[in-house]
Amino acid sequence: MSAHVIADDAEALAVAASLAAEFRPGASARDAGRRLPRAELDRMSASGLLAVTVPAGHGGADVGARTLAEIFRLLATADASLAQIPQSHFAYVNVIRRQGTPEQREFFFAELLAGRRFGNAQSEAGTRHVQEIRTRLEPRPDGSYVLTGVKHYSTGALFADWIPVLARTGDDRLHVAYVPSDAPGLTVVDDWDGLGQRTTASGTVRLDGVPVPADRVLPHHLTFEGPQLHGALAQLLHAAIDTGIAAGALAEAAEFVRTKSRPWFESGVETAAEDPLLIQRFGELALCTKAAEALLREAARSVDAAGADLSDDTAAEASVAVAAAKVQAARAAVEVSSALFEVSGTRSAADSLNLHRHWRDARTHTLHDPARWKIQHIGRFVLNGTRPPRHGLL
Structure with a gap:
């Protein structure tokens, strides 16, 4: 996959406005027929819009919150489902910015600049509240992990190259595991049936003994300390x-x-x-x-x-x-x-x-x-x- 690299805030806003104008005419038909917007997301990836928060030192535009908020507002005026899909993408880019090692940042920022997409697998059903996470990262003797759990409301996962998964280790600390969408044991189920946001595909992610290398896990608990x-x-x-x-x-x-x-x-x-x-x-x-x-x-x-x-x-x-x-x-x-x-x-x-x-x-x-x-x-x-x-x- 290749993607354009956006240079600055002004170009990011111009690209967002152009994509919103392009996406607006088909929004109603996509919603009515629940036609999932794979082609539109590919356009978004190719435009470089999904990499605009990559730091300048890694070749990105490093746009600020004002620009990013306006990008999402513009997209949502045209198609609210399309606007919601990358919301978690940017949240988990931010995790890498704050908690990633230099090697992790170098790898994932290159992925983003190439047009790769993050989904999400964070919320769980049947728990006492939204902050209770039962999905587990179990360590293996070689230092890697095995990931097991079930996630719901997984917006963007069906369209993602990488799926960030919220999970806890044995000490109950919160981590994010970045799992490739084709990882063995990972299944994304398109079972979203919400009355609105119909084309977000916010369905279920099942994790059945998914292997995760140690360098794909970030200590998210440190974010809140x-x-x-x-x-x-x-x-x-x-x-x-x-x-x-x-x-x-x-x-x-x-x-x-x-x-x-x-x-x-x-x-x-x-x-x-x-x-x-x-x-x-x-x-x-x-x-x-x-x-x-x-x-x-x-x-x-x-x-x-x-x-x-x-x-x-x-x-x-x-x-x-x-x-x-x-x-x-x-x-x-x-x-x-x-x-x-x-x-x-x-x-x-x-x-x-x-x-x-x-x-x-x-x-x-x-x-x-x-x-x-x-x-x-x-x-x-x-x-x-x-x-x-x-x-x-x-």
């Missing part, structure tokens, strides 16, 4: 996806009203776009969306600032800023995608138009982790100065 931005960056990308869903739904609603809707007879106007009540509602929805976009930019700025001067205080400020962006983005995505039907009228409910994909995507993706806990952490920080906890979901 000091100030960290791992969770903030991962959540920032989720917020960008929700913000993009809101913007995409708003744009499609406006186009529908301008071109297909009829004015209500009591309005006394010639077109639906002149209806003062619809104008009012579009203004409200635009404010909701613009608030999400503004908070997203502010959160990304905070993550970049913390990365330049990392401490407990700057990490806390970044996490709280991202939490605020995530809450507003989730609200905007659900409200705007639902209001699409309110402003567009009865015709918009036709199943053949598939306008409901925006709401289905918003409703599904915003369930990733509860906004109510983010509000708790914001309140504790503002009222009592309590720093948020160190984990990968904040």
Whole structure:
């Protein structure tokens, strides 16, 4: 596989905008037929977009959080499933940046620059909570490991070259094992049946005695032993996806009203776009969306600032800023995608138009982790100065 190497932030944003324009026309049909976007992901890989956080010293563009968030927002305005697939990819690139040895960084950054993709195998079903990981890395006499477990919600795994797996060793410490997708004992099952995000293929990964060399395992537990931005960056990308869903739904609603809707007879106007009540509602929805976009930019700025001067205080400020962006983005995505039907009228409910994909995507993706806990952490920080906890979901 070969891929273009993006030079800087400006080129990364231009490539993302171009891909979003390319992907937008086919998004509805892909969702309606659950046509998995292999060709589109290959285009994304070949464009170099999936390697933009590779450090400059290894030949990458090393873009910041502001650029990365905008990349995800742009992609999500076109196709929320396509935008979600690489979210874990970048989270696990970040693990390599922070915890990889020089040899691991050299190897995996070269893989990324060649267009290789990371999936994910982290969440498990049937556990007490999301942080309980039962998948195990058992050591072998030669220093390698054997990996055993079952993972769910494995977005991107079906399309990946490498699948990062969260697992614990005998001392219960958390590690990430980077497993090639064709490893013996590894099976990816396309059994995702979510009502939204239908083409993410967020199914099951089974690990039955998968051999893992020692140099493919990274000590993820070290990530959370000091100030960290791992969770903030991962959540920032989720917020960008929700913000993009809101913007995409708003744009499609406006186009529908301008071109297909009829004015209500009591309005006394010639077109639906002149209806003062619809104008009012579009203004409200635009404010909701613009608030999400503004908070997203502010959160990304905070993550970049913390990365330049990392401490407990700057990490806390970044996490709280991202939490605020995530809450507003989730609200905007659900409200705007639902209001699409309110402003567009009865015709918009036709199943053949598939306008409901925006709401289905918003409703599904915003369930990733509860906004109510983010509000708790914001309140504790503002009222009592309590720093948020160190984990990968904040």
